């Protein structure tokens with residue numbers, strides 16, 4: 001065990017779910033051809049004036065509310081000055097001294113992670129590098145992302161392990177998706193994360209931190225943090241020094257590399273943007289956003305466990321709002337626990353295998369609740385469910401209709417023959433069962449189910465086994 005402990009703070013940028021950009025009316029559509037969603041404002045032409053996107057401000061208020069922040073009725077936009085080829089204005093409009101919300105928290109399981117601030121800003125463009133290739137040998141710039149509205153959510157360094165950073169991100173993403181604030185899709189760049197990490201000896205004050213950038217998935221965040229914590233610990237143990245710097249994660253090599261020594265806030269020469277009036281929020285605007293907040297994941301989880309679902313089941317079901325909504329429709333007309341069970345065992349399997357988004361589940365909830373009811377009424381075995389489910393899922397078929405085509409072996413005489421055959425082929429299990437080991441019967445029943453492709457009535461199988469035991473049937 002290492003005597004050093006990490007302190008991790010995350011800066012998460014999420015793209016707000018708006019149709020147009022932060023300060024102009026250009027579209028935010030993802031995947032448009034390069035430099036088609038641009039105008040004089042977002043490309044920083046001289047003499048233009050930005051205007052504030054009302055929807056972005058509303059979503060920022062809503063985000064502040066779900067993150068338990070104090071919403072500031074007066075906040076300011078500032079210019080953060082730096083030169084970059086993908087930022088034609090040579091400054092980014094952001095919020096510095098007076099952010100729209102601050103001092104909140106996010107519960108990650110039982111742990112409270114404090115939020116320093118959540119502020120509005122605009123995104124920069126994107127450089128595409130084709131160095132040494134044909135027909136383009138060099139770098140191109142795409143300004144479609146310039147001016148996309150972002151919310152930067154900055155946490156305190158309350159996170160104490162890479163796993164907790166992973167859980168924090170998952171919890172945050174789920175919350176923002178539920179509340180309709182952002183899609184939080186890392187692949188489309190609508191969620192990005194930078195990590196600040198330092199290590200210190202237990203009881204000492206925070207150590208010098210490094211910032212890691214360039215991570216493309218939550219798993220990469222976890223891997224990069226694990227690497228960086230080990231690296232810093234090793235340097236300090238050997239008597240070395242940690243420099244405050246920005247490091248890049250290289251997923252292929254599984255290492256972080258120093259990119260640049262960290263600039264301080266004063267390097268950016270922040271000053272209030274003279275082209276934008278401050279944001280004044282009324283009580284009505286804030287209460288309107290309160291009304292827009294739906295039931296959030298933590299509350300849903302509580303409600304589901306009260307309905308009888310296990311912690312595990314509730315966690316799986318609430319993970320995506322669309323899945324949770326689907327579950328509710330199924331559970332409206334059937335037993336919730338059995339519904340959750342079938343969703344987790346069979347539905348999610350089909351969804352994952354076929355890579356279908358939750359919004360496009362072909363099987364409608366009514367048909368699934370019929371299946372759940374057949375199960376709770378003892379009219380269908382787990383084996384039969386397994387058999388019919390793929391077809392039911394794909395064709396959105398009523399389970400009763402599919403059952404018509406399945407021959408159910410219910411004739412006792414016939415079942416008895418199969419059971420006796422199973423006993424002969426599982427003599428050891430039979431002797432164990434006769435000697436009082438109840439569990440051993442499972443092996444014989446399993447064999448019968450396999451022979452009959454699940455179509456034997458399990459209650460009858462069990463009954464026949466008991467009768468044979470009482471008769472002291474010999475294998």
Ligand SMILES: [Zn+2]
Nearest residue numbers: 024026039042
């Ligand atoms: Zn524009």
